[in-house]
Amino acid sequence: MKAFHEVRSYDSDFMVWHSNYENIGFLAHWHKEIELIYVRSGSCRLSITDVNFTAHAGDLAVCESGQIHYSDSHHMDNSLDFIIFDTSILGSLFENPHFVHPLVTKEELARYGLSDRLTGLINTVSSELEEKKSYYQEVVISSLQTFWFLLKRFHPRTESSSVPDNRRTRMLADFQNLLSYIDDHYADNISLEYAAAGMNFSTGYFSKIFKKLMGINFVTYLNLVRVEHAVYELRNTEQKFTEIALNCGFNNIRTFNRVFKEITGCTPSEFLLLPDPDTYKRTYYNRRSEEQEFVKHDSLTLIKNFD
Structure with missing residues (x-):
């Protein structure tokens, strides 16, 4: 995933x-x-x-x-x-x-x-x-x-002739490597400081670049990745919520419940009661409105918004 x-x-x-x-x-x-x-x-x-x-x-x-x-x-x-x-x-x-x-x-x-x-x-x-x-x-x-x-x-x-040695190109390659690392090590304690050091950036500069490239801050992105995996475990395993929270990088069940609701719009318990929980597929948008409609028929990252 x-x-x-x-x-x-x-x-x-x-x-x-x-x-x-x-x-x-x-x-x-x-x-x-x-x-x-x-x-x-x-x-x-x-x-x-x-x-x-x-x-x-x-x-x-x-x-x-x-x-x-x-x-x-x-x-x-x-x-x-x-x-x-x-x-x-x-x-x-x-x-x-x-x-x-x-x-x-x-x-x-x-x-x-x-x-x-x-x-x-x-x-x-x-x-x-x-x-x-x-x-x-x-x-x-x-x-x-x-x-x-x-x-x-x-x-x-x-x-x-200038592309292979382009500093921007190398930085973007390093950035993608960081994202791949997060994908594989989301359960670990990946701090902002750790991620910034991996890019040889100060935390302030790293935060600025991350927000510019991704449209969201580092912590929000990390939480999105963790919640995606938590959703998978909720749908496909019989593990307790506490086990899922720890497996996905959350230190305690309280933080897990709060972050899960911020991203999906419901608690883990409410999520399991949804008539079609599969409608959540790596889609997230900063909630400027309460009502959302997932775009049908394709991209896992497209979402419609209504006021």
Whole structure:
């Protein structure tokens, strides 16, 4: 179980997915696939790696393979198209293009001559995946490849010679290693000081960088990981609450109950009484409203919010 390392389920071994959602936000997560986010209408706030920006209708956000990304778009109406696809779609020698900026504005798309190609790509991927006619995979692959390589041709990229020694790139790699460590050692006493020392940062600087990359602070993230594993044990074992709390890194049952309710909206006892406890799947959003609706039909990190 990799908390917030999203491992996507596809309908088949053809690893391309598309969907459209309205008025959503999603938690910080990362995956090996490439993610294209097209703003069909409205606006949304996005963070990709350590770049924060607002995308408007007609803009495209590109999340390259392995990049941490999240959206905090509360009070912003929008309609977003998502296309997520495995890097193998682009060929066995794929490398991240290292775009200078993850946002491709409406004006840039028009200047590149890609506006109609992008809407055509979305329509093609959507219809071909749904209808699955003869050679639909080949049609989708050729459409994705054509758009992707044209985007690489036009959209500014970091000089490839500078990428391997880039300090920012190394820092992000270390950061992902830290997240993987947390995934494996969530039951241990992982303090803020310990995590900061592992990155060779002061606690203050580490806290600032963590919040910028993840959208939440270190302690909240650690608690999210621990609660995810606690949810799994509640659903799949007969262990007592105290045992689960200790197994998942909580020092006492009182703290476990408090944190569990803060994150899931109910106590462990209440959770077990839910008619469908499986609706909780690594989804969390800072509760600015009491009512939430989990987005159906895909991403484990997407969630709808209502006032």
